Amino acid sequence: MFYKADLHIHSHYAKATSPQLTLELLAKWAAIKGIQLLGTGDFTHPAWLKEIKEKLKAAGNGFFYLKNAGDTGFCLSTEISSVYVYGNKVRKNHNLVYMPDIDAVERFNKKLSKYGDLSSDGRPTVTLSSRDLLEMVLEISDHAHLVPAHAWTPWFSTLGSKGGYDSIEECFRDLTPDIFAIETGLSSDPAMNWQWSKLDHLAMMSSSDAHSLHNLGREVNLFDTDFTYDAMFNAVKNKNGFSGTYEFFPEEGKYSFDGHRKCGISMSPELSNKVNNICPVCKKQLTIGVMSRVSKLSDRSVAVRPANAAAFEYIIPLREILSEINGTGVNSIKVEKAYTNAISFFGNEFALLKEAPPDGIRKYDPVLGEAISRMRLGKVNRVAGYDGIYGKIMLFEKDELQKNKSTQVSLFI
Ligand SMILES: [Zn+2]
Ligand SMILES: [Zn+2]
Structure with missing residues (x-):
């Protein structure tokens, strides 16, 4: 099964x-x-x-x-x-x-x-x-x-x-x-x-x-x-x-980059390395995130998939996708409504995120269809999390959704 x-x-x-x-x-x-x-x-x-x-x-x-x-x-x-x-x-x-x-x-x-x-x-x-x-x-x-x-x-x-x-x-x-x-x-x-x-x-x-x-x-x-x-x-x-x-x-994730939440400092492993992991604001040691930690302990510069290792694929929670599309918070009424409608149409969240054919999702909603296709292809913009603050994964450029709203026919059909 x-x-x-x-x-x-x-x-x-x-x-x-x-x-x-x-x-x-x-x-x-x-x-x-x-x-x-x-x-x-x-x-x-x-x-x-x-x-x-x-x-x-x-x-x-x-x-x-x-x-x-x-x-x-x-x-x-x-x-x-x-x-x-x-x-x-x-x-x-x-x-x-x-x-x-x-x-x-x-x-x-x-x-x-x-x-x-x-x-x-x-x-x-x-x-x-x-x-x-x-x-x-x-x-x-x-x-x-x-x-x-x-x-x-x-x-x-x-x-x-x-x-x-x-x-x-x-x-x-x-x-x-x-x-x-x-x-x-x-x-x-x-x-x-x-x-x-x-x-x-x-x-x-x-x-x-x-x-x-x-x-x-x-x-x-x-x-x-x-x-x-x-x-x-x-x-x-x-x-x-x-x-x-x-x-x-x-x-x-909340601990991707190095950084200090209270100082508003977030650094990639390379940047953090350059300043010896010291926060430029408070001069104390940064909270060392997962990327830095992996590169410190690991012995390969690139990933080598071991024999028999299971596969993996990326997902973004549906509420977050709907929040970006609607330009409202994940807990907003708009997102709640769109979420409930999508679940009743597709059956469950994973059916939509991973299993539904792209054409079917596009027919249901062209913008959502485009979003899911981009997620599946990994075509996303990423702002890394640090020191307990979640990162952000975005599927659209800033003005893309705005432009789409102002056209008669959706740009994503
Ligand atoms: Zn735990
Ligand atoms: Zn600091």
Whole structure:
């Protein structure tokens, strides 16, 4: 079966998330997006786990469904923040953990609760190192897995410039062979990772890290294998049946360039290098983004796709495309209306973004048709994000849409 899986999301119990992140609305919005499988997120949180147990039923294949309704599958997942000292340095790493059944989750939570307050946040902070966390995961079940989350972001990741390590091996030491994949995160794509030969054996996974319903599926994993928990993870491990990912253009991520948010300074790796990574405004070290970090650690000047590596394609969330076309904010009524109409016409967001033939979209709306064609071809203008500020991906030149409005017949037919 071909399916899309968003395996990193959060519940309404995680900090800075929408109260709408309930199991019912998650299932509903997965269908709107065209996603067949969602991570539950936050299974370490006692109240969220209670909701999971009350509202979901096991399908017998390692996935779960809402008891009363819906075709959306759920997979037991959580994200854990490890904050600890190793090698005289404070390390802050986020890791994703997956479990095959509720019993495994409960045994895991019991052990983990010795290292932090699991009820304080849907994404709990523990004092356990990433390596020791992995050991605990492996001890719980042969079917339990750990994947380093958004592996390159500066503050909270395995390879990040501030809280991370200079290699996967340094972080996971003797247990490194049990790391089979990393989550590339919004600010990096698989090709950036293919610049470093040490990562060649790892699968490159991508999920949304959504803190709201709208952000579900902004990055997603593609599978062509049996719709079961074991088949899915075997596909990733064996690089057979994991078809790849839909990705942000990496510049759109919040940590693409180097920079200082409060000083309004954003620099490409080359520019930042020239000023020794020092902010020209406050004279302190810039927050080193993912592009710089990749070029520092990698050993190839260009990406070399490893044998069996899954493919990837870029997407832009439909709301952002509609926001550019309409010249109004992503949360405006105009965009909301256009979004709802497009979804009811095309069935779901991915059907429009990736599957509908260009001619069909042009017939529905010439400007949207042109936008989607450009996105699929990668013909976009990019303003890179930095130090926590999202970048911007634009499909049209400044005056193009204006000109089109003033003609009788659309320029994009
Ligand atoms: Zn995280
Ligand atoms: Zn500064």
